[in-house]
Amino acid sequence: MPITARVARYDHILLDLDGCVWVGDEPTPGAADAIAALRAAGKNVAFVTNDSQLGTEEYVRKLWRLGFQASLEEVVTVGGALQFELAQHFHGRSAVVIGSAALHRHVEAAGLRIVNGTGFASRADVVVVAFHPEFHYSELRDATQAALRGAFLIGSNRDATFPNSDGLWPGSGAIIAAVETASGRTVPTVGKPEPTLVQTALDRLGPGSALMVGDRVDADLGAAHAAGIHGAIVLTGASDRETAEAARDPSPVAIAERLETLVLGSS
Numbered sequence: 586m587p588i589t590a591r592v593a594r595y596d597h598i599l600l601d602l603d604g605c606v607w608v609g610d611e612p613t614p615g616a617a618d619a620i621a622a623l624r625a626a627g628k629n630v631a632f633v634t635n636d637s638q639l640g641t642e643e644y645v646r647k648l649w650r651l652g653f654q655a656s657l658e659e660v661v662t663v664g665g666a667l668q669f670e671l672a673q674h675f676h677g678r679s680a681v682v683i684g685s686a687a688l689h690r691h692v693e694a695a696g697l698r699i700v701n702g703t704g705f706a707s708r709a710d711v712v713v714v715a716f717h718p719e720f721h722y723s724e725l726r727d728a729t730q731a732a733l734r735g736a737f738l739i740g741s742n743r744d745a746t747f748p749n750s751d752g753l754w755p756g757s758g759a760i761i762a763a764v765e766t767a768s769g770r771t772v773p774t775v776g777k778p779e780p781t782l783v784q785t786a787l788d789r790l791g792p793g794s795a796l797m798v799g800d801r802v803d804a805d806l807g808a809a810h811a812a813g814i815h816g817a818i819v820l821t822g823a824s825d826r827e828t829a830e831a832a833r834d835p836s837p838v839a840i841a842e843r844l845e846t847l848v849l850g851s852s
Contacts, residue, residue, distance in 0.1 A: 586622045589850045591839050595815070596793030598623050599786050601777075602634040602644070604800030604822020605844055607651060609750035613821045615845025617652040622848055630659060631786040633797070635742040635757070635776040635804060637664040637715040640687040661786045663741045663776040664691040667713060670739065670775055671695035678710035681731045683724045683760060684741070685717040701727055707734060714764050714772055715741035716757040725763055732768035740764075742776030744804055748822040778807025787812065798844065800824055802832045810835040819843050 592598060600606055606616050623630055632648065632655060639647065641660050648655040668691040671680075676696035682689055692699060692713055700706050702723065707730035714728065732738055740761045746753035761772045775781050777799075787795060795814040799805020800822025809816030817839040818829040829840045841847035 586618065586625075586849055588622050588626045588628075588848050591817075592623070592628070592796060592848055593626065594794065595628065595796040597629045597631065597787070597790045597795040599631045599633050599783060599795060599797045599814075600844070601797075601799030601801070601805050601822075602632055603636055604748040605798055605805075605819050606632065606648075606653065608748050608821060610651075611750060612651045612653070613819075613843050613845070615843065615849065619845045619848035620653055624654070629790045629793070631661060631790060632659055633661045633777070633782045633786050635663050635744055635782070636747065637662065637667070637688045637691075637741045637757070638685045638717060640690060641665060643687065658789055661782050661789075663715070663782060664688050666775045666781050666785065667691055667715070667739065667741060668695045671697055671711065671713070675711050675737070679705060679708075680711040680713055681706050681709040681724070681727045681736070682713045683717070683720065683728055683764070684713060684715040688713070688715050688717070688741075707731055709736050712736045712738050712764070713740070714738070714757070714761050716747075716755075716760055720760055725767065728764050729767040732764065732770050738764070738768075738770060738772045740772040740774040742774050742804065744776075744801065744823075746823060748800065753823065777801075777804040778811060780808055780811035783808045783812035783814065787814070796838070798847065802828055802837075806832060806835055806837055817841065817847060819847060
């Protein structure tokens with residue numbers, strides 16, 4: 586299937602996952618055909634996600650399960666970005682972690698010792714904060730006590746919500762806000778709209794023009810702008826048409842009902 590002129594001009598297409606490629610455990614309509622068409626047209630594809638619930642291998646397995654081809658090198662996750670930052674600066678130190686089992690594995694792979702729920706939690710060197718559906722008050726307590734004692738703080742992203750099959754759910758931004766409110770400190774983040782994930786994907790893809798496609802004006806469009814590339818918005822996730830059309834500095838180069846519409850031009 587031929588792709589539209591508005592995406593044919595780019596060498597690389599970077600795709601957000603939640604709200605763009607899938608919602609919850611269902612692919613967005615026509616997304617598998619759209620991505621297959623991009624590959625058939627010779628475009629390089631990368632998947633860039635702010636979601637730290639799964640590890641890279643788990644995201645690849647989910648992509649294949651939902652009908653998408655993907656390799657490990659094509660998937661860039663915020664959990665991987667956190668692992669890199671922690672390994673660079675805090676190897677051998679202790680951490681309190683608010684996050685999924687996958688995020689715990691990332692932190693441990695970075696060489697940190699996780700001390701949640703122990704007598705050492707309040708004296709942890711680092712507090713790592715991200716979304717996970719089993720978020721518990723005890724995690725917030727440990728993180729707050731460590732933060733008040735001066736631990737270094739780092740978070741995944743400030744997405745207030747993320748799309749699921751029954752509507753928007755509270756995201757990492759909501760949990761980070763709880764830590765910030767309790768500690769009176771600011772949590773720096775590595776996920777979109779920071780450019781880190783997009784830059785990592787571009788480094789892997791190599792030279793060429795690139796388009797970031799996502800569902801969030803703040804995170805996806807912001808990250809594209811911060812990384813110096815164009816951004817497009819699809820309306821299958823967090824941002825509606827009014828929000829997308831009102832976006833300025835940057836503005837999206839395209840707004841589409843869904844990824845299929847953007848790539849294949851179907852209605």
